[in-house]
Amino acid sequence: MSGSALRLSGIEAHYGAAQALFGVDLEVPAGSVTVLLGRNGAGKSTTLKAAMGLVDMRAGRVMVGERDVTGAPAYEIARAGLGYVPETRRVFAGLSVDENLLVGTRAGDRTAPAWTRERIFDLFPPLADMRERLAGQLSGGEQQMLTIARTLMGNPEIVLLDEPSEGLAPVIVQQIAATIRTLSAEGLTVLLSEQNVRFATHVASRAAVIERGRILLEGPIGEIAADARVREAYLTP
Numbered sequence: 097m098s099g100s101a102l103r104l105s106g107i108e109a110h111y112g113a114a115q116a117l118f119g120v121d122l123e124v125p126a127g128s129v130t131v132l133l134g135r136n137g138a139g140k141s142t143t144l145k146a147a148m149g150l151v152d153m154r155a156g157r158v159m160v161g162e163r164d165v166t167g168a169p170a171y172e173i174a175r176a177g178l179g180y181v182p183e184t185r186r187v188f189a190g191l192s193v194d195e196n197l198l199v200g201t202r203a204g205d206r207t208a209p210a211w212t213r214e215r216i217f218d219l220f221p222p223l224a225d226m227r228e229r230l231a232g233q234l235s236g237g238e239q240q241m242l243t244i245a246r247t248l249m250g251n252p253e254i255v256l257l258d259e260p261s262e263g264l265a266p267v268i269v270q271q272i273a274a275t276i277r278t279l280s281a282e283g284l285t286v287l288l289s290e291q292n293v294r295f296a297t298h299v300a301s302r303a304a305v306i307e308r309g310r311i312l313l314e315g316p317i318g319e320i321a322a323d324a325r326v327r328e329a330y331l332t333p
Contacts, residue, residue, distance in 0.1 A: 100159070101126040101254050101285040102147060102178070107156035109146045109309075116142045117309045120156070124254070129276060129286040131300035131317060133293065133331055139309040140289035141183060144256045147287075148180045149173045160254065179252030183259040183289075185243045189232030193223055193242060196231050200246035211248040219275060220245055237268030244275065255279060257288035261295045273298050293331055297321045305330050 102124040109117040117139050124130045132140045145151040147158055149170040157166045160176040174180075188196050197213050217224035220241045226234065231242055240260065247255060257276070261269045269292075276299040279286055290296045296303065296317060303317040307330050313320065320326055 099126060099161075100124065101128075101161060102287060103157075103159040104143070104147060105157045105159070107143070107146050107158075108154050109142050110152045110154055111142075112152075115309070116151075117146060120146070120306070120309070120311055122304055122311060122314075124285060124287045125302070126161075126285050127280070127283060128302055129280050129288070129300045130302045130304070131296040132287065132289045132304050132306055133291070133296060133320070134289075134306040135291065135330065138306045138330075140306055141258050142309070143306065144180065144258050144287070144289055147173075147256060148178060150180075174250060174252070177253035178256060179247040179250050179254065180256045181243050181247050181258060181260065183262060185236075185239045187231035187234070187239050187242050187246075190230065192228050192230055193234075194227045196242055196246050197249050200249035202250045210251055213249075216245045216248060219248075219278060220271075237264050237271075240264060240268070240272065241275075244272075248279075252284070254285040254287065257286065259289055259291070261290065261292045269295060291331075293321050293327065 100123050104120055104122040107117050107120040120143055132143060134140050142151055146153050149168055157164060160178060163176050165173045165176050188199060197216060222238060223241055223245060234242060260272050273295060276286055300317045303320045304314040305312045305320060305326060
């Protein structure tokens with residue numbers, strides 16, 4: 097996949113009668129790590145859900161590469177190459193680590209190397225020692241690793257990560273950052289939503305700032321993170 101891996105055009109999304117996104121345009125270049133920055137309630141999670149077909153989208157278009165997936169159900173969008181890691185993690189608490197990975201398995205049919213449990217355990221060594229442990233018994237950081245791992249077992253080309261550093265201990269945040277860099281080195285495209293600007297600057301090359309359901313600016317992460325006026329107006333609590 098070259099050029100744009102994911103393109104959102106004119107997205108308007110609603111929760112019931114309340115409109116959450118107002119004409120969102122966002123382009124994610126293939127092979128990039130792009131971060132969507134903004135405060136709580138700015139529309140970051142809703143943008144990712146719109147890409148994944150998980151929200152009421154009343155206008156706009158979603159393109160995965162050259163494929164128009166607008167209005168498609170989430171399972172078809174997943175088959176088109178998107179993998180989604182929600183903020184809530186949502187592991188299968190009553191299943192073991194191994195069983196969670198098996199649930200997410202889908203045969204690789206792309207040029208990227210297929211993810212296997214062996215490769216997953218190389219990427220997340222802590223999970224290798226917990227293969228038989230119930231997912232509900234894992235810590236928050238371990239569940240975050242497992243959710244990312246389960247998503248990778250579907251062999252996506254594009255990974256959507258919703259607030260991957262939220263609520264995690266600093267050492268786990270460092271591990272998640274290293275994981276994102278590894279995924280990028282593997283050739284995957286990553287779009288993440290984040291409030292943690294420091295974390296974002298360690299993993300992303302591009303950024304877009306969203307506020308009240310509208311994209312305000314896009315550009316290199318270094319330029320956006322270094323702009324004190326942008327940080328004060330849109331990125332700090």
